Each structure stands twice: as C-alpha cells, then as structure tokens.
Amino acid sequence: MTGPVDSNEPEVSIKHDDDHLALHEAQSPSSLSVTFGPDKPLHLDAGVQLSPFTIAYETYGTLNDDRSNAIIICHALTGDQYAASPSPVTGKTGWWSTMIGSGKPIDTDRYFVICSNVLGGCSGSTGPASINPETGKAYGLDLPVITIPDMVRAQTMLIDHLGIEKLFSVVGGSMGGMQAIQWASEYPERVNSAVLIATAAHHSSQNIAFYEVGRQAVMADPDWHGGRYYDHDTTPRKGLSVARMAAHVTYMSEQSLQSKFGRNLQNRAEKTFSFDADFQIESYLRHQGMTFVDRFDANSYLYVTRAMDYYDLSADYNGQLAKAFMGTKTRFCVVSFTSDWHFPTTASRTIVHALNAAGASVSFVEIDSDKGHDAFLLEEPEFFDAINGFLKSAARNMNLDEAAGNQGTQT
Amino acid sequence: MTGPVDSNEPEVSIKHDDDHLALHEAQSPSSLSVTFGPDKPLHLDAGVQLSPFTIAYETYGTLNDDRSNAIIICHALTGDQYAASPSPVTGKTGWWSTMIGSGKPIDTDRYFVICSNVLGGCSGSTGPASINPETGKAYGLDLPVITIPDMVRAQTMLIDHLGIEKLFSVVGGSMGGMQAIQWASEYPERVNSAVLIATAAHHSSQNIAFYEVGRQAVMADPDWHGGRYYDHDTTPRKGLSVARMAAHVTYMSEQSLQSKFGRNLQNRAEKTFSFDADFQIESYLRHQGMTFVDRFDANSYLYVTRAMDYYDLSADYNGQLAKAFMGTKTRFCVVSFTSDWHFPTTASRTIVHALNAAGASVSFVEIDSDKGHDAFLLEEPEFFDAINGFLKSAARNMNLDEAAGNQGTQT
Numbered sequence: 001m002t003g004p005v006d007s008n009e010p011e012v013s014i015k016h017d018d019d020h021l022a023l024h025e026a027q028s029p030s031s032l033s034v035t036f037g038p039d040k041p042l043h044l045d046a047g048v049q050l051s052p053f054t055i056a057y058e059t060y061g062t063l064n065d066d067r068s069n070a071i072i073i074c075h076a077l078t079g080d081q082y083a084a085s086p087s088p089v090t091g092k093t094g095w096w097s098t099m100i101g102s103g104k105p106i107d108t109d110r111y112f113v114i115c116s117n118v119l120g121g122c123s124g125s126t127g128p129a130s131i132n133p134e135t136g137k138a139y140g141l142d143l144p145v146i147t148i149p150d151m152v153r154a155q156t157m158l159i160d161h162l163g164i165e166k167l168f169s170v171v172g173g174s175m176g177g178m179q180a181i182q183w184a185s186e187y188p189e190r191v192n193s194a195v196l197i198a199t200a201a202h203h204s205s206q207n208i209a210f211y212e213v214g215r216q217a218v219m220a221d222p223d224w225h226g227g228r229y230y231d232h233d234t235t236p237r238k239g240l241s242v243a244r245m246a247a248h249v250t251y252m253s254e255q256s257l258q259s260k261f262g263r264n265l266q267n268r269a270e271k272t273f274s275f276d277a278d279f280q281i282e283s284y285l286r287h288q289g290m291t292f293v294d295r296f297d298a299n300s301y302l303y304v305t306r307a308m309d310y311y312d313l314s315a316d317y318n319g320q321l322a323k324a325f326m327g328t329k330t331r332f333c334v335v336s337f338t339s340d341w342h343f344p345t346t347a348s349r350t351i352v353h354a355l356n357a358a359g360a361s362v363s364f365v366e367i368d369s370d371k372g373h374d375a376f377l378l379e380e381p382e383f384f385d386a387i388n389g390f391l392k393s394a395a396r397n398m399n400l401d402e403a404a405g406n407q408g409t410q411t
Numbered sequence: 412m413t414g415p416v417d418s419n420e421p422e423v424s425i426k427h428d429d430d431h432l433a434l435h436e437a438q439s440p441s442s443l444s445v446t447f448g449p450d451k452p453l454h455l456d457a458g459v460q461l462s463p464f465t466i467a468y469e470t471y472g473t474l475n476d477d478r479s480n481a482i483i484i485c486h487a488l489t490g491d492q493y494a495a496s497p498s499p500v501t502g503k504t505g506w507w508s509t510m511i512g513s514g515k516p517i518d519t520d521r522y523f524v525i526c527s528n529v530l531g532g533c534s535g536s537t538g539p540a541s542i543n544p545e546t547g548k549a550y551g552l553d554l555p556v557i558t559i560p561d562m563v564r565a566q567t568m569l570i571d572h573l574g575i576e577k578l579f580s581v582v583g584g585s586m587g588g589m590q591a592i593q594w595a596s597e598y599p600e601r602v603n604s605a606v607l608i609a610t611a612a613h614h615s616s617q618n619i620a621f622y623e624v625g626r627q628a629v630m631a632d633p634d635w636h637g638g639r640y641y642d643h644d645t646t647p648r649k650g651l652s653v654a655r656m657a658a659h660v661t662y663m664s665e666q667s668l669q670s671k672f673g674r675n676l677q678n679r680a681e682k683t684f685s686f687d688a689d690f691q692i693e694s695y696l697r698h699q700g701m702t703f704v705d706r707f708d709a710n711s712y713l714y715v716t717r718a719m720d721y722y723d724l725s726a727d728y729n730g731q732l733a734k735a736f737m738g739t740k741t742r743f744c745v746v747s748f749t750s751d752w753h754f755p756t757t758a759s760r761t762i763v764h765a766l767n768a769a770g771a772s773v774s775f776v777e778i779d780s781d782k783g784h785d786a787f788l789l790e791e792p793e794f795f796d797a798i799n800g801f802l803k804s805a806a807r808n809m810n811l812d813e814a815a816g817n818q819g820t821q822t
Contacts, residue, residue: 145684172556205668208532209660212693213653215686216700217628232589238631244622246657251622254752257616263723271721273714275626279720281616282623289627302686309690310682312674316524341752342667372496 029124056124061108076173128299200347214243241289253372440535468536472519485583491525539710652700664783
C-alpha cells in the first residue's frame, strides 16, 4: 500500500472523464488523420456533398517500394482504427491484435496494414459527434445518413492520399465484410484480393429488426434530446446500454451463452426474488452495456446501424448479385462460422454462389465454432490458418514476396 | 356516412382511455373472479404469504355431472383469461379462439374450459397493478416476486373453488407450457393429461438474456418511477415498447420475417436517408410495441418475465428432470415447431427424454412450420389435428365420452 493511489477519486468522476475522453477522441483523434478540404468533397449516397471531412486511421508495418503490399482492414459496427494498437479511450489492446502483427496471420513484417475509422463513426473520422464547421457545434443528426458505399468511397480517398493505387487485400468481418464486398465490387481494379468474414451482401429483415430495437432504445432516452445531447452535457447512457445489450445477445450463440453462463447465479447462493442481476448472464449483459456507453457515441450507433440496414449490393443489379462481380480478377476468401446466427453461413453461401456465377476465384471455408458471430474477433486457430493461408497464396500469385524484399530499402 | 360516428374524437383521447381501461381491468376485471381471503393465504416461493388475492378467470362449455371434463388453459407471457372470448381492453377476439370452441380442437361441446389470468398478470388476477389493501395504492414492486409454481398453486385453489378434484387436461404454450409441466409434476393426481406446447422445463441463458434486455428497457424509462408510475399518472410507454419489440423479434423465425417483410419499404418508393421507419419490418415492430403498451402493465411485464427466468424444474431434483415425473400416470403430449428458436425442439426433446426415462405415457410431435415461436398461437392444421387427436385419445382412455353424455342433464 505504498506509492500513489487514486482510491480517493470518486468513481463518478472517472466515468465523467471517460465520457469526455471519448468525445475528445471523436473530435480530435490521437491517431493519424487526414482532412479533405473544399477541393475534395465526398459525394454521399444521400445526394449531398460532405466537405470538409476527416478520416482518422492507423498503420502498421511498412509500405514497400512499389506500394503493392497494402492491406486495408475494414472494422465492424463499433470498431475503430486501433486494430493492432491500444485504444486511447479504453487503454485496451487493439481489437484485432491477435490477427495483425509481426508473424501473425496478417503479418506486419510482410504487409503494410491500414485501418481507418468509418465515416459516421466516433473515433476521429467525421461522424455525428464531429464539429460541424457551419455551426461550430457537433453535427448530431444534421450529418447526412452515411452508407457502406460512402464509407468505402472515403477509404479510396485515403489510399489515394497515401499514394496507393492498388491494395494487396481488403479484409473485413461483419460490417467490415460489407465494406470489403463493396470495395471488390465497385473498385475491382484496385483490389487484388478480398477477405469477407462473417458477413452478408445485404442486411436481412431480422438484422434490421434487432438494430431498429436498438435505435428505438437510444431515441426513447430523454437524455438523447433529439440527438442534441452534446449541447445538454448529457448522454443517453441508459438507452444506448439497452441497445448494446440487445445487440450483444445476437453476437453470441445459444451454445456459448449456455456454456459460459448457463443459469449460474452471480455472487450469490440463492435467488433474491427481486429484479437484481441474480444470474451471471444478466450481470454480464449489464456490464457490456455500461462499458460500451463509455466508449461509443449514441448518435454514431444510429448511423452505423443504419448503414448496415441500408446495405443491399444486389439491389444495384436488379437483384442479381453475380452481376456485381462480372469479369472481376480479384481473388476472394469467404469465411463463416457454424454457430453464427447474426450472419449465418447461408449469407456467406449466397456471396459464394454469386462469385462462382461471375467466374471469380473464390475459396470458402465454414469454421466449426460455438462462439457465434463474435468468433471473427476471437483467436480461432482454424480461422487464423485460413486467413494466413489465403493471404500467402494471394501474395505468391502476384509475386509479392519478391516485392516485399524491397521493403528494407525504404526504412 | 349515416348513423353515429366517433370520428370527431381526438386520437390522443382514445389512447388515454386505453391506458385507463387497462388499469381498470387490472383492478376490477370484467370476467369472473374469485378472491381468497385471510383464511386462504397463498404461500409464495419468495417465502411470504399473499393474502388476500384474486384470480380472474373465464370458462367456456359446461362442467359435466362427475366434474371430469375440465381443461385448464395456461396462458403465455402476455396472455390473459380471455382465451376464447373478446378482450374488454382491446375488443379483439380471444387469443386462442381458433383452438377453443364448439367443434374446435379443444371442443367446448365436450369439455369445460377454464382459463385464468396468471398471478402477477394485469387482467384482474392479483399483480403489481392491483390495489394493495395495506396502502390503498397499487402494489408496484411491493408485490413479492411470483414464480411459475406460485401461479399454479393459485390455479389449484381456483379449481378447488370450482369443485373440481381432477382436471381432464392442462394445456399451455410457452410460459403456459411451463405451468402445465409444473401442474403435472407437482399435482400428478389432479392431472389426467397435459399438453406442453413450444415450451421448456427451464429458461435458457439466451432466454434470460433477451428478457433482461426488456426489463432494463422498462426500468431505464424515467416514466417508470421505480415502479410507482401509477401514482405519477404516467406509464413507461417508450421503455415497455422497446421491451416488446425486442421480445417480438424472438417470437418470429428468420424465415417468417424474411417472407413477410424482407427488405420491403413502407409506403415509399425510395429510402429516405433518415431514421424514419423506412422498412416495413421497422414500422411493424414499432406498431407492435405501441399497441402492446395500451394493453399491458409495465410492472407485470417485469414479474412475468422474471417468473419464466426463475423457472427450472430440474433444479428441484438435483438436475435430474426425470425424477420430477416418477410414477406419473398423466398422459403427455409434447409439441414443438421446427422454426421456433425461442423454445427450440431441443428443449421439448429434453422434456420427452425425461418423461420416457420416468416411464410416462408421452406422444411427441414436431410440427413443420416457418412461423417461429408464435406458431402455437396461429392456425396450423397439423398442430390443431395433433391437439384434437391427443385429447380425443385421452378422453377415450378415461371413458370421458360416456361421462360427457351426462352433460346435457346439467343444463
């Protein structure tokens, strides 16, 4: 019990700091960032131009001399650019630091890895918590609704800025997978390979249903103030927490909930005959909800869930998904997990069938896992082997190994 | 356009009436009811005695001379005693009027059908909206937590009151099925046959998770006032609506959502790029949430979901479910639906295995349906045939037909 301790700090003050820290990062990120000015507006699907706008990003590894070893990582719903480096808000290691790094499946000794926060997010790319230059206040719902193609269009401007013509690979799971599909479909000449993990080419009715529940929970919270809570120094904590709890259940399989929690009681021998969190699963979900609120902006949650709901690639091709990939030279790897009911294997098979019909090169693997949708964020050896193997094969195919040998000359 | 019309009534006034009507029915039901006084307290699992308490109920058909043709219908989470007669709150026909009636699978020409509102409910049986005689105000959360066995114990007192020693059958789906299991296990000598539909002998971790989301949504609503909203003339409409939306998604299958709504837009040709209910599924869910609030008490929702969470019959038998049915002479019919993921067929099979291990008479049928959990409330011919066939067979087995012949003498 020697040395400085902070135990006199009241807990509520720490929470308040978290709120401010998250908002500060949304408006002024610790990571790299690039702001595109009036000369480079972003044409949004909503029919308006966004300008200026910022993309916050992180990079890992080194770009080789011929700029051919870049991989863009597209993050999922509530992810951020800190894929393999600590989050400045939570202090936790990067959300995919098991996947990305020296000697890891996405090997930073070989590849130059870029991960940017999505447009509409809250880790420094322009989103509803960003300052609207026209008002000097946070956008709130004045920011136009953002789509998956908008997110990808912004990413193309980022790689232009980095001087990268063609990506070695685009890799993403869940909403990140939607971005990867969009990249491969809309910019095939810029994508050597694409890894689509636990994803779908459109949001299903059930997917929309669960996210609509979450949005209604946020908007029902009086602290939401029609999205103008930044001006009221409140956040819709309770509503966002409920939204996260509902979503979190869909990310886990029935089996994993049963084996992890079952009907176990939380720190008690008997039921309390009350509405306390008697069961471990209740305590766990409440914790998930509360910690989420500390790191994520409620309006961003509305925007990113809406982006997923709106996504339907085949709608641009009269419902014929194969037409989205006609003549593509991109090599595809599609991965699903057996117990994922949020984006089930059937959704991956739909993509694979379309790629096959388009004559694309595609390898498909369904990984046996009881971890549900969240499996793509966990260390599953078979999954990691599949990603590693696919990328190595794709690298051989384009002779990237020789190019990678040049890498040392740049540093 | 002749005759009296109410079109001048403002819509908001009708809604307000609904609120009051539902509360009025909770405290003073239109149906039959019986109040048990201080001489007949109810021993609750929470370890306290409830007295006085009221059970509100409806009956259909006629009790035969030897009182052997009674069927008790156990309703599901948000059901009520109006199984085959119009609800005084919504005006809609009874929730199981396709199943119960003259010439229907549960034939009121042959059987005397009783349906009571569960303890903890809000249609006239004692629940959190009932007046606490000690305070003259609604109980709110001062009502002890109610369990499935408590609900059944109250029902045994109801049939005692009606002079019925032994039930011809106990029939229930979902939470009603839990009550039917409990009846058969705890009072085997009073139950000739039991029909367990789309149910389970315990709530799973995932089941608890979804209901905890709903409870948190209710309790997050500032209009909930710690359960004392009756005194504030408010109701936690938004929170309860979100809770209902979340639950409703679990009652439908992915297939039924897809075939019924898919990604169809609601009364518009294009997406609005907003957070309006662009999709039919969003509009449908919002409607489900809003209409639910008009008919159901928010605190009751906490109580009945908690009752389901707490239910685990095998826990009373060291985890050995078969022991709950040892030596039973009750005949069982267990029914599940292929697309029900809320109470999947595996949960029914667990019951069937236990019944087999106990040497019970059991017939099990899995009905092919894409309607999800809600299938048990819908008109599914194969399902109706199964119920009808089982009851007829059970009636033959106990020579009920001859007994039923006596029925005419009573009227």
